Amino acid sequence: MPYKFNWTDLTLEQFFREYWNRKPCLIRSALPDDFDGITPEELAGLALEEQVESRIVIQSGEQDYTLKNGPFHEDDFAALPQRDWTLLVQGVDRLVPSVQKLLTAFDFIPYWRLDDIMISYAVTGGNVGPHFDHYHVFLYQVAGTRRWTLTNQHCTLDNYLENVPLRLMREFPIMLDWIVEPGDVLYIPPLWGHHGVALDDDCMTASIGYRSLRAREIAEALADWLAENPAGNTLFADPDYTGTPPGEIPERVHAPILSALAPALSSPGLDEAWAQLVTLPDQAAAELLPEPLDPPLSLEMLPEKLQSSPVWLRDSVTRMALTPQGTLFINGMAWETAASAAFKRILANSILYEELEAVLTNPQDAQALLHAINQQWIVPDEP
Structure with a gap:
């Protein structure tokens, strides 16, 4: 309860x-x-x-x-x-x-x-x-x-x-x-x-x-996002060096540096990098991540499964975070799904799930729920 x-x-x-x-x-x-x-x-x-x-x-x-x-x-x-x-x-x-x-x-x-x-x-x-x-x-x-x-x-x-x-x-x-x-x-x-x-x-x-994240952890997450995203190929655009001694860094260099980093420092880059960072499992948790169900449930089996198990729990090591743009990150990865924004909010904002049968009225949400169950991101609450 x-x-x-x-x-x-x-x-x-x-x-x-x-x-x-x-x-x-x-x-x-x-x-x-x-x-x-x-x-x-x-x-x-x-x-x-x-x-x-x-x-x-x-x-x-x-x-x-x-x-x-x-x-x-x-x-x-x-x-x-x-x-x-x-x-x-x-x-x-x-x-x-x-x-x-x-x-x-x-x-x-x-x-x-x-x-x-x-x-x-x-x-x-x-x-x-x-x-x-x-x-x-x-x-x-x-x-x-x-x-x-x-x-x-x-x-x-x-x-x-x-x-x-x-x-x-x-x-x-x-x-x-x-x-x-x-x-x-x-x-x-x-x-x-x-x-x-x-x-x-x-x-x-x-x-x-x-946990309280340190600045270096956040910087590393931004670097990881830039390494995986085409925006990371943005070139540093040199400023006008007129009048600058050859061994000194002028203040004018600040703006182009920030411009090169801009994709990671503005939405959605910052949001995605943050969501990836906060949902990525640590080493101990990674060893406990669930294996997909084998054999998997079929869509036809889902209604009966929800009736027999009315209460579900988020898998104990699985982390989820929903970005302002509506991308749901699970265990450090963006989940590409056609599920509704409402379903993604339900999944992200709960540890304990009830009345999931209502999700079945939307075919995309039903398919997404089936995938979440088969990945064992959510599991039946055993009394």
């Missing part, structure tokens, strides 16, 4: 105006306090698997941390101390459909901004140390209680402890101090240091992370 985010006394407009990319925000009772998407035992089971990225962090002194990387064995868990350890599993949304459905509560952030959902389980005292990130994160307290301390001071690359296997902040002057309970959601923007310590043996937190 889809989740609804409870903003209580805070409006969405206030959140973006006052907090997004600016300062932390704690929303009490924002989500269910009895989330049953995954248990600590199931999380530990994922950490035993070879293809799953997992870590265990153990604190044995004020600045003494041990980092262990998975996959783990059952004996590893049996050997853990009674307190002060944390298990972290990355990409749980890619592995557990009920966790992926959490994204429906955060549909005010573009789905293509998502990095992944990491889930941690900690016993009393468990923590990963004070640190800061370069991305946006919503921390949903699934179970148990945790104390969060935060700061925006000294969040720089030179403020790290040496000889520690984690990138932990050396100086951490506390500016905010909150205790969170099940159902609470804490938003932390980039470059805010945070330190979360479990206050009981039932502490489970879902970290919904949204």
Whole structure:
């Protein structure tokens, strides 16, 4: 089922105006306090698997941390101390459909901004140390209680402890101090240091992370677009060099440089380059992309399939983005389809799909839906 985010006394407009990319925000009772998407035992089971990225962090002194990387064995868990350890599993949304459905509560952030959902389980005292990130994160307290301390001071690359296997902040002057309970959601923007310590043996937190792209990544995406598009053959048109010493670059060169780059810096070039960048799967996701159905469904089989499976989910690693010009990018590629603009909006703007039978009234949309199912971009929601 889809989740609804409870903003209580805070409006969405206030959140973006006052907090997004600016300062932390704690929303009490924002989500269910009895989330049953995954248990600590199931999380530990994922950490035993070879293809799953997992870590265990153990604190044995004020600045003494041990980092262990998975996959783990059952004996590893049996050997853990009674307190002060944390298990972290990355990409749980890619592995557990009920966790992926959490994204429906955060549909005010573009789905293509998502990095992944990491889930941690900690016993009393468990923590990963004070640190800061370069991305946006919503921390949903699934179970148990945790104390969060935060700061925006000294969040720089030179403020790290040496000889520690984690990138932990050396100086951490506390500016905010909150205790969170099940159902609470804490938003932390980039470059805010945070330190979360479990206050009981039932502490489970879902970290919904949204990446922040660096300028060089955007520039690389523009270069890739120019390399694949005829507009990339635009020639640099030299300016008038009258009066310019032969070893100096005149300011007059700026305009022709920008003119050569203009196809990539204006629509649709910029839109397509951006859509390609934000939907391109990373290496870990690329290994999990779905294979086409074999044998594929036929158009005649589609109505019965939709009746037997009324609810569908976006494939957990598939990314989609719709450009202002109406081109739908899926996993880094533009999808050439005759589907209607309305159908492409439905596909791009949802994680959970219902009442898809209505699509069958339009032959082009029906064909596009069949293709999406056969490519396994969307899959039946299994109870």
